[in-house]
Amino acid sequence: MVDLSLTDEQQELRALAARVAGERYAPLALEWDRDGTHLPDAERRRLAELGFLGIAIPEAHGGAGGELLDALLVIEELAKRNQVAAFCAFEANTGPARVIEVFGTPEQRARLLPPIVAGEVTLAVSISEPDAGSAATDLTTTARREGDELVIDGMKRWCSGAGHAEQYLVYVRLDDQPGSRGIGAVVVDRDAPGVTFGPQERLMGFRGIPSADIFLDGVRVPVEDLIVPAGGFRQLFEAFSIERLGNATMSLAIGQDCVDRTAAYVQDRRQFGKPIVEFQTVQDQLADMIIQVEAARMLIWRAAAEAGRGTPDPLQASIAKCFANEMAKRVSDTAIMLHGGYGYHPEYHVERHHRNAHGWALGGGTPTIQRTRIVSQYLGRSFDQRR
Incomplete structure (x- = not known):
C-alpha cells in the first residue's frame, strides 16, 4: 500500500x-x-x-x-x-x-x-506539426547530419512558449525509417540562424502562455545538442509520463480552486430567503465536485509517490491525466452553473478556469489518446491506428 x-x-x-x-x-x-x-x-x-x-x-x-x-x-x-x-x-x-x-x-x-x-533559461518542448498532433509519429521536420552539425528543416505548431522560451527541445526525424523508429530530439536555441516564429496565437484559454508556429530553415546545431538519437521516441514518451502528471496537476489545481470558490459562494449567496447551499440540489452538485477533485488527487499522488525520484508508471500517469483533465472540465462547468450569472463574469475566476481546463485536456495527449494508451498498457499489447 x-x-x-x-x-x-x-x-x-x-x-x-x-x-x-x-x-x-x-x-x-x-x-x-x-x-x-x-x-x-x-x-x-x-x-x-x-x-x-x-x-x-x-x-x-x-x-x-x-x-x-x-x-x-x-x-x-x-x-x-x-x-x-x-x-x-x-x-x-x-x-x-x-x-x-x-x-x-x-x-x-x-x-x-x-x-x-536558476531562472536564466526556459526550455520549451516542440512536438506537434500541422499534420502531426495525436499522430505524433507523422512528424516531418528533419535533422540531417553534416559533419559535427545537425541541419534542421521543418515547421512546428502549438508550441507553448514559442517565441519567448530561450531554448526548445524539438522532436525531429533523423533518418528515413518509418513511424517512430527515425525520431529523436535535439535542443535548439531561439536565436539560432534560420529559426523564426509565427504570430502569437490568441486562444480560448492559456492567455499569458505564449503559443506560436516555429519555422526551421536550415538551422544548424552542434551534434552535442542531440538529446535522444533516432529510435528513441519510445524513450521520450516514457519520460513524457512525468509531464502527464504535471499536466494532471494543473487540472487538479483548477478543480480545487473551483471547489473552494464555489463552497464559499453558495454559503454566501441567498435566494428565496436562505443561502443556496441549503438546497439539496446545490449540495449534490457540490458533493460531486469535491468527490471528483479528491479522486483526481489520489490518482496523481499515487503515481507520483510510487515514482519517487524516478519516472512514473505510464499506465498510472495516463489514468491520472485522463481523469484529472475531464474532472477539471466538469467541475469548472458546474462551478459556473452554481455561481449563476456571476460564474460568467471574469471577476469570479471560474470562467477562466473553465477555459484553461480545456487547454490542459488538449495538451500532452488528449483523454481520447490516453484511453487508447490505458488499454494498451493494461493489456500489454499495442494497437495499430493506421489499419
Missing part, C-alpha cells in the same frame, strides 16, 4: 508555495489573463530564488533533488492562483528539462540544466 501522507517538509513546502501564490500571483491573475501577459523575466527569477524551478532536478545541477510529488505540490498551489506563474514551474519540473535529466549525457545535464534551475 502506497503511503500518501505528506512529510513535515512537504507540508512546509506546500505552505510556502500557497503563501507566495496568494500574496504575489493571485492579485495578478485577472490582469495577466485579460492582457495575455507573459511571465516577466523578473518573476521567473523570483521563482528560481525560491527554489521552485529545481525541486525535482538533481542537486549536482543546482536543484533540490526532491521527489516528483514535491514538485507537484508546488505546481498545484501556484496554479490554483495563477496558471501563468505555475506554467514556469510546470515546465522546469515536469517538462522537457526532465527529458534531459533522464536521457541526456552527463555533459548535457551539466550544461543545460543549471540555467533552467
Whole structure:
C-alpha cells in the first residue's frame, strides 16, 4: 500500500508555495489573463530564488533533488492562483528539462540544466506539426547530419512558449525509417540562424502562455545538442509520463480552486430567503465536485509517490491525466452553473478556469489518446491506428 501522507517538509513546502501564490500571483491573475501577459523575466527569477524551478532536478545541477510529488505540490498551489506563474514551474519540473535529466549525457545535464534551475533559461518542448498532433509519429521536420552539425528543416505548431522560451527541445526525424523508429530530439536555441516564429496565437484559454508556429530553415546545431538519437521516441514518451502528471496537476489545481470558490459562494449567496447551499440540489452538485477533485488527487499522488525520484508508471500517469483533465472540465462547468450569472463574469475566476481546463485536456495527449494508451498498457499489447 502506497503511503500518501505528506512529510513535515512537504507540508512546509506546500505552505510556502500557497503563501507566495496568494500574496504575489493571485492579485495578478485577472490582469495577466485579460492582457495575455507573459511571465516577466523578473518573476521567473523570483521563482528560481525560491527554489521552485529545481525541486525535482538533481542537486549536482543546482536543484533540490526532491521527489516528483514535491514538485507537484508546488505546481498545484501556484496554479490554483495563477496558471501563468505555475506554467514556469510546470515546465522546469515536469517538462522537457526532465527529458534531459533522464536521457541526456552527463555533459548535457551539466550544461543545460543549471540555467533552467536558476531562472536564466526556459526550455520549451516542440512536438506537434500541422499534420502531426495525436499522430505524433507523422512528424516531418528533419535533422540531417553534416559533419559535427545537425541541419534542421521543418515547421512546428502549438508550441507553448514559442517565441519567448530561450531554448526548445524539438522532436525531429533523423533518418528515413518509418513511424517512430527515425525520431529523436535535439535542443535548439531561439536565436539560432534560420529559426523564426509565427504570430502569437490568441486562444480560448492559456492567455499569458505564449503559443506560436516555429519555422526551421536550415538551422544548424552542434551534434552535442542531440538529446535522444533516432529510435528513441519510445524513450521520450516514457519520460513524457512525468509531464502527464504535471499536466494532471494543473487540472487538479483548477478543480480545487473551483471547489473552494464555489463552497464559499453558495454559503454566501441567498435566494428565496436562505443561502443556496441549503438546497439539496446545490449540495449534490457540490458533493460531486469535491468527490471528483479528491479522486483526481489520489490518482496523481499515487503515481507520483510510487515514482519517487524516478519516472512514473505510464499506465498510472495516463489514468491520472485522463481523469484529472475531464474532472477539471466538469467541475469548472458546474462551478459556473452554481455561481449563476456571476460564474460568467471574469471577476469570479471560474470562467477562466473553465477555459484553461480545456487547454490542459488538449495538451500532452488528449483523454481520447490516453484511453487508447490505458488499454494498451493494461493489456500489454499495442494497437495499430493506421489499419
